[in-house]
Amino acid sequence: MEWFTADGYWLSRLIFQRTLACIYLVGFLAAALQFRALIGERGMLPVPEFLRRTDWRLAPGLFRLHYSDRFFAAVAWTGCALAVALIVGVDSYVPLWAAMLLWLLPWALYLSIVQVGQLWYAFGWESLLLETGFLAVFLGNADTAPPVLVLWLLRWVLFRVEFGAGLIKIRGDECWRKLTCLYFHHETQPMPGPLSWFFHRLPRPVHRVEVAANHVTQLLVPVLLFTPQPVASAAAGLMIVTQLWLVLSGNFAWLNWVTIALALSAVDWSLFAPQPAQSAPPLWYEVVVIAVTALVVALSYRPARNLISRRQVMNRSFDPLHLVNTYGAFGSISRVRLEIAVEGTDETVLHPDTVWQEYGFRGKPGDPRRLPRQFAPYHLRLDWLMWFAALSPAYAHPWFGPFLERLLENDRDTLRLLHHNPFPGTPPTHIRARVYRYRYTTWRELRATGNWWHRTYVREFIRPVSLAPARISPTMPP
Template sequence: MEWFSDPDYWLGRLVFQRALAAVYLFAFLTAALQFRALIGERGMLPVPAFVRRVPMRRAPSLFQLRYSDRLFALCAWAGALLSAALVAGAADHIPLAAAMAWWAALWVLYLSIVNVGQTWYGFGWESLLLETGFLAIFLGNDRTAPPVLVLWLLRWVLFRVEFGAGLIKLRGDECWRKLTCLDFHHETQPMPGPLSWFFHHLPKPLHRVEVAANHVTQLVLPVLLFTPQPVAGAAAGVIVLTQLWLVVSGNFAWLNWLTIVLALSAVDGSLFADPPALPAPPLWYEVVVIAVTTLIVGLSYRPARNLFSRRQQMNRSYDPLHLVNAYGAFGSVGRVRHEVVVEGTDEIVLHPGTVWQEYEFKGKPGDVRRIPRQFAPYHLRLDWLMWFAALSPAYAAPWFGPFVERLLDGDRDTLRLLRLNPFPHAPPAYVRARLYRYRYTTWRELRATGAWWHRTYVREFLRPTRLR
């Protein structure tokens, strides 16, 4: 079947696969380095307790069969090693079936992690990585030309990511329609980056242009992905540029990078180099790809209906394998930034003059003189959940108590998630949490004080607490 493959996309496939493997690498490293404190046997939300109450059919995972911290570490580090080898191009030097099995192993390993990760893994980019990673299994390697059907399915994913985000904005916060959301967004986004302060202080007319350009990028360009080349490739290129703009203005784990990866798959490689001679695909491969395409088209009904629903939902998975999902971001934008500041004291008896010392997190704002750091595509899960906790204590109900308990116990795995532990020799006697309002300083305030933030006490978040 001559229509089945298109050699012109060989370069786009090569770049896509290497870049996707790099995203997988960061995802597995994040899991390996953080899981013990978050979901380990002694973690805040332990996997063993989760699998006892949630059956395999609702959360398919290798860890439903058996769990131990050692096994989880083995899976996470194995995923990182396999990903690193794919970045180096190892899959192009083995038979087609073996390469497909390699990509399938990555997908199974990460699915197993996400499905027991609970709140810590409840982000849209987890499902996006799994959906993209599943399609990558069937994209082939240098033993065959890229299959057209899988390339179209990748564009369908990118369409839903961008178009879904655009629609949720127009249907959501009125500031998107008034073009004023970026007056607040750079200050109130979950985890600002080192340049976010400067983006916030751009002239307001430029913010209006940014929002208008965002609407065009998310509501017009995704449609052009399904047009002939070079229009589709040009639309993908503009999407890449807008995602890079988001990369330098904030920390959104691998969301922006994965969107860039998807856009690269729509670029016609013949514009840059002549395609090499590639073997015709074997019949079994064609049958598998057609069957998978039929499955994905069938599963796309609910996500497609969601796009055009007045009650559009963001970041929802419709099946436990995360094969076809709904996406979206920032349907509403906060006008005020609140931060939960966690403090401890080693004084046994509390009194009005008790000295409290702050725990410092790696990514979220704390010390007003410390400029935010760039961490994405690495994902600081605790820092992100602390942002949700500041929005409402209900978001923190399952894990914040166990987090405080581990601080009082001096748990080493939990303390490794933090930038600064003010009690390096012995755990504190009491821990408390207070809610502050944070805002960016002005240029004049920055020059006078050296502070990037100004904060004001709002209320108590957690009263002083100690271990019984």
């Protein structure tokens, strides 16, 4: 079938695959380094307990067969090794069926991790990586030209990512319609980056232009992905530029980078490299690709209906394998930044003059003098949920209490998630959590104090506790 392959897209496939393999590496590395404290056997949300209380049909995966921390570590590090093999192009030197297996294995391993990740993995970019990684299995390798059907499916994913995000904004917070959301966003986003302070200080007319340009890129440009070249390439190029702008302005794990990878697959790179000799695809491969395409089209009904629904939801999976999902981000924007500061003391008896020392987190704001760091595409899962917990105590259930208990024990794996432990020798006797309001300093304040943030106390989040109480729960705001 001559229509089956897109000969000019071999370089598009190559660039897409290597980029996706890099993202896989980051995802597996984050899992390997963070899982023990988060979901390990002694973690805040242990996997064994989760498996006991949930039905395997809702979250099938490898860990339904067996779980131990050692086994999870083996899965995560095996995923890292597979990702490295794909980065260096091992899939180009093996038969087509073996290359597909090389891409199927990291997808299956990462799916198994997400299925038991619970709140720590409840982010849209997890589903986006899985959906994109599933389609990558069927893109083939150097033995044959990429199948046009899979290339179109990748554009369908990119369309839903961008168009879904655009619609949720227009339907959501009125500041998107008034072009004023960026007056607040760079200051209140989950995890600011080193340039976020400077983005926030751009003139307000520039912020309005940014929002307007974002609406164009997310609501109009995605339609052009389905037009002939070079228009489709130009549309993908605009999306790449927009995503790189977002990369510079904050930390959003690998959301931006998977989107960039999808856009790279839509660019026609044939002008930059000659077409290599490739054989015709085998019949079995054509049958598999057509069957997968039919499956994805069938599963796309509910996500597509969600797009046009007035009750559109963000970041929802409609099947247990995360094959076709719905996406969206920042349907509403916070006007005020609240942060939870966790503090401990080594004093046995508490009194009004008790000295409290604050724990430092790697990514989320803490010390007002500390400039936020760049971590994306690496995902700091604890820091992200700390941002959600500051929005409402409901987001702190059920992990925040176990988190504080592990700090009271100086748990090694938990402390590895932090930037600074004020009690390196012996654990604190008491822990408390307080809510502060953070805002960026002005240019004048920055020059005078050296502080990037100004913070003011708001309320208690958790009153001082020790290991004696049986339960640690957030203090509800008045």
